[in-house]
Amino acid sequence: MQWILDLSGGLLLIAGSAFLLFGGLGLVRMPDIFNRIQAGTKTTTLGTILILAGAAFLNPQWGFKLLLIGLFLLFTNPLSSQVLARAAHRRGGDKSPKATVDRLAEDLPDRRSRVRDSSASGEHL
Amino acid sequence: MDSKLDSRLNDDPGAKGGTDGSIETRIKHPLRDRAVLFVTLLLFWLMLNGTLAVDSLLIGILVSFIITLLFCSGLSFFTEFRATPQAFAAGIFYYIYFFKQLVKSNFKLAAIVLSPSLPINPGIVKVRTKLKSRMGRLMLANSITLTPGTLTMEMDGEWIYVHCVTVESTNIEQATAQIVAGFESYLEVMYG
Numbered sequence: 001m002q003w004i005l006d007l008s009g010g011l012l013l014i015a016g017s018a019f020l021l022f023g024g025l026g027l028v029r030m031p032d033i034f035n036r037i038q039a040g041t042k043t044t045t046l047g048t049i050l051i052l053a054g055a056a057f058l059n060p061q062w063g064f065k066l067l068l069i070g071l072f073l074l075f076t077n078p079l080s081s082q083v084l085a086r087a088a089h090r091r092g093g094d095k096s097p098k099a100t101v102d103r104l105a106e107d108l109p110d111r112r113s114r115v116r117d118s119s120a121s122g123e124h125l
Numbered sequence: 126m127d128s129k130l131d132s133r134l135n136d137d138p139g140a141k142g143g144t145d146g147s148i149e150t151r152i153k154h155p156l157r158d159r160a161v162l163f164v165t166l167l168l169f170w171l172m173l174n175g176t177l178a179v180d181s182l183l184i185g186i187l188v189s190f191i192i193t194l195l196f197c198s199g200l201s202f203f204t205e206f207r208a209t210p211q212a213f214a215a216g217i218f219y220y221i222y223f224f225k226q227l228v229k230s231n232f233k234l235a236a237i238v239l240s241p242s243l244p245i246n247p248g249i250v251k252v253r254t255k256l257k258s259r260m261g262r263l264m265l266a267n268s269i270t271l272t273p274g275t276l277t278m279e280m281d282g283e284w285i286y287v288h289c290v291t292v293e294s295t296n297i298e299q300a301t302a303q304i305v306a307g308f309e310s311y312l313e314v315m316y317g
Contacts, residue, residue: 022235029238034288035247038276039234045271046231068172078270078277079263085278085288089249101248101295104279104286 009057016050019043033088041081048073163193206260212315219311223268226307230273237290248292249278252285252301255309261316268308275304 026039052070056063089104170185171177206212237244256262266277266285274290287304294300 019231019235022231022238026234026238029243031243031245032247034249034276034278035245035290038274038288038290039238041270041276042227042230042234046227065173065175068169075267078267082266082270082277085276089278101250101292103251103295104249107251107286 005057005060009054012050012054012057016047016054019047019050023047034085037081037085037088041078045073045077048077159193162196163189166192206316207314215311215314219308219315222307222311223271226268226272230271233273234290244291246291247289248295249286249288250292250295250300250304251297252287252305253297254283254285254301254305256283256312256316258316261312264312264316265305265308268312269304272304272308 020043023039023043026043027036030036030039049070052066052073056066166189167185170189171182174181174185254262254265256265262280266280269275269277269285269287276288277285278288279286285305287300289304293303
């Protein structure tokens with residue numbers, strides 16, 4: 001019975017590491033920061049969850065805490081990526097020549113003026 | 126401060142323009158939200174510790190209380206959750222759908238990264254959500270980030286700006302149907 005747990009735990013660890021490897025490859029190959037963040041977020045989320053699951057199989061009494069860590073990761077990982085992407089876009093520059101459309105930049109003058117209006121009237125955005 | 130918030134709540138949240146994008150305008154129950162945040166934090170701490178010893182319990186209460194005071198928007202996992210059987214069922218289906226999408230997105234990304242030509246067509250599109258609650262929108266933004274080829278960049282009220290590795294449609298309705306609709310149907314039942 002123990003060997004089934006060990007085997008599936010090991011396979012989960014390998015699968016998780018493989019996804020993390022693809023994520024690393026994505027960081028190198030993708031042309032601009034937004035695509036890099038995409039590669040980084042998805043693979044680290046699933047990769048780390050698979051590794052946590054593998055650890056849970058190898059050491060079942062850690063299971064509950066590993067589940068909590070996975071849940072925490074699931075919420076914070078995409079959030080930090082989103083904030084990074086937003087900051088990068090606000091700073092401007094470093095956009096891939098392949099990029100086709102940018103609705104956010106198109107709407108930016110409108111948004112800027114609204115921020116100015118609301119700060120002038122004493123509200124904070 | 127609360128009365129000012131209440132007066133602003135009556136504005137139509139769907140109206141274009143105005144400052145409906147700011148979080149403060151949608152807080153309906155500041156005290157209850159904070160209580161929920163406090164309880165969630167304390168539960169998380171207790172589950173991580175796995176003990177009810179007095180010293181760890183006191184530290185947990187103290188730290189949870191300080192964090193609750195610092196985070197004035199008081200948003201946590203169960204804030205605005207509709208505690209109905211339908212919401213719990215939708216939550217379970219949501220997580221099944223979500224993990225399916227997460228696995229799919231990883232394989233899609235691996236395929237892109239491993240192919241020599243790097244077949245991408247990146248761009249930022251604009252989509253619209255029907256969700257009104259803060260937690261529902263947060264979950265939606267997070268879900269979009271973890272689904273195949275999409276990354277939430279900016280939220281502005283009901284508008285979400287999404288970066289796509291491969292842009293399929295720049296039309297708002299079509300992009301919304303492709304990117305948002307799948308998760309929205311579950312989150313609408315869970316949070317509204």
